[in-house]
Amino acid sequence: MPEIKSSILNTNAKAIKSLYYNESLTSTEVSAHIGKSIPHTIKVLNELIADGYVKENGYAISSGGRKPLHYSLITDTHFILSVAMNQYSMQLVFMDMNNNFITALAQHQLNTATLKVDSLFNLINDYVKSSAIEKNKILGLGLTMPGFIDTAKGINYTFLDVQGQSLVDYLQHQLLLPVFLENDSTAIALGELKFGIAMHQKDAMIVNLGWGIGLGMIMDGKIFRGHSGLAGEFSHIPLVKNGKLCTCGKHGCLETEASFIATIGKAKAELNLGQISSLSSYEEIDANAIMTEAIKGDVLSVKLISEAAYNVGQGIAILIHILNPASIVLSGIGSMVGKLWLSPIQQAINEHCIPRLAHDTELLVSNLNSKAQIIGGGALVVENIGKPLQAKMNALKKELSVDL
Amino acid sequence: MPEIKSSILNTNAKAIKSLYYNESLTSTEVSAHIGKSIPHTIKVLNELIADGYVKENGYAISSGGRKPLHYSLITDTHFILSVAMNQYSMQLVFMDMNNNFITALAQHQLNTATLKVDSLFNLINDYVKSSAIEKNKILGLGLTMPGFIDTAKGINYTFLDVQGQSLVDYLQHQLLLPVFLENDSTAIALGELKFGIAMHQKDAMIVNLGWGIGLGMIMDGKIFRGHSGLAGEFSHIPLVKNGKLCTCGKHGCLETEASFIATIGKAKAELNLGQISSLSSYEEIDANAIMTEAIKGDVLSVKLISEAAYNVGQGIAILIHILNPASIVLSGIGSMVGKLWLSPIQQAINEHCIPRLAHDTELLVSNLNSKAQIIGGGALVVENIGKPLQAKMNALKKELSVDL
């Protein structure tokens, strides 16, 4: 990675980001994105061209005036490694600067709760090695997973303990790559905000329909994390009357009623009671099984998803009352069958919201085809270009005298 | 108001704001507040001195180095009119630039729901006239009241209809003063954020314990209003099981259980049932009566407030789960007996929150002695110095050829 003069590092990084998020822009547009004047923007773009990050991209059609020169990122010189985990699996892939997967996506079944950090390192390291991509071409690793995560400190307080040390520091030293850690639901929100259906939205709530029910919050156009990074504990608000006992120690959490973990449990119970369903042909019932059969029209599967959806809708009604978002986005693996969730959720919103508020909020389904978390992990790396963590990594490189 | 060069208007306005919020600052501090270099800051300050807004304030003690020159606002040349309404009353007062009341506070009993705009104008206009303050010395009117308010458009959709026209436009034309409109709970939040216990906080929820239960939200150090300005509809989230019917059409809202309107109703019902209480000596029971007797130790009054508080606490628990705020601030008239609210609310938080979240959030009582709304109304005016609405007012002055 060529050296960027520190005085303008931040502006150059912003220009790179604007092109990463937009593929192709004119100088005028880049200027608006980075908040600098056009002469200065053009100077910055020329520097980035000289440094090999950006290329000119021909003249665009004009709306009546001089044709603007378009600029875009050179996408095949720097790559991003995105590692997306949930409670029971992990996906790894390299992306170019246009979100194209440039290696075969790898998937491992595992249990995040019992996974050890060195196993995690080995899985990632093996993937990097097998990809044969040189490390100096890797912009960084975006690691996204469930848990109470302190992004700034790089610690996951729920999983992957490194004796209270920073998981990010550990992995950076081992992998010799810049590493950025984020909660899975927040990563999904970032994906939807930057490349998905929440693009350009100011206030949107991104619901992660996965093994659990997660929430990523976009407020004032930015990811919102709260005072200590724990905002969005949506699935543990007291909601359902006389509900089951939750892992959090309380009763009636959304988690126990609407997550896929809960739904799978309900499915098994129903089958045990002799309920007829195509689910009975599965050896092990998982989220995919229920969604697949629901699409085919299996009555039990549809009923289970509808019940979960109505409960999620009650939680969403609370969100709408408090935050008055422009939209609610259904994302995560559950969004594969997004349409099945829509009407029960809308029903619950209509029943539980003041009409004016319900009217002002749109209910949307992700258009990223369940890839929001992986894409968000990539965006996480680019978001952090030029930030302190990057500086820290550069210091590390020097310390180890490694030319990455 | 002397003409401010438009090119630097915004910077000058920011400098004025920084001094309004801090009484006395050094050039270095002003520089940090307005985000400009020190040489530029000193230039701006000298302009403001020349324009009669700012004065030098002597040398301060130094922590080891050259003594810094202090700057402060000239507080007696420009004044702010703050009009604070709730459902049943209205307070008017002029403040100087140090939040000192410079006229006697006027109070009117009225019903906001039935009040007409011309009556409102007359009440305000009479107060301005009786104050004998020249209009060119009045920076503006901060009008704060309950209702669904669109701050940008200057419309209150709930009260004081001007046939769908802008209430702000109407009052500006009638009063020939810049007018700024804001929801009461949001104004309280602004007061607490700028001058109260939430000063310098990034993420705080300000609960307005009044005739209703309101919420003003501070997120990322700024007032949060949501997509269409309706965020904070805290008191209509479905909360209490088998609750009473609310004016919003639903059952179990916090409003029906914890607001003073509800509490007064409960008090009357209890007295009718023969419950012994010092409240029975009152001709008409209002919020003040209950608070006064609760302080004196009246069992019924204390019980009523405790019940309300526990219910509010359940709602706050939901807020904490979703938003992970640094603090919850109890404000509004109810905060006069803030200590009575504290333990039942904390109890509810402990019962209904994940411990880690409960632990990260502080429960505080306002230190503004129920003046948060009036002070917030003043801050509202200063916040808007140099903003579009001000420009609009200037245009209006020109149009009418009035030298205000």
Added chain:
DNA sequence: AAGACTTTTTTAAATTTTTAAAAAGTTTTT
């Protein structure tokens, strides 16, 4: 096809920020 109108790019002037130096104190050391 010429002139009017748009929009982008370049150039030059003005403004603002950054960096460095000077001024004015306080604290430590001898």
Added chain:
DNA sequence: AAAAACTTTTTAAAAATTTAAAAAAGTCTT
């Protein structure tokens, strides 16, 4: 107790950035 060392603010000069104006390169209208 005076000098040296250290802090912090203020001033001055240099560098960077923005603003404004002009030039360039189009499109659209008559």
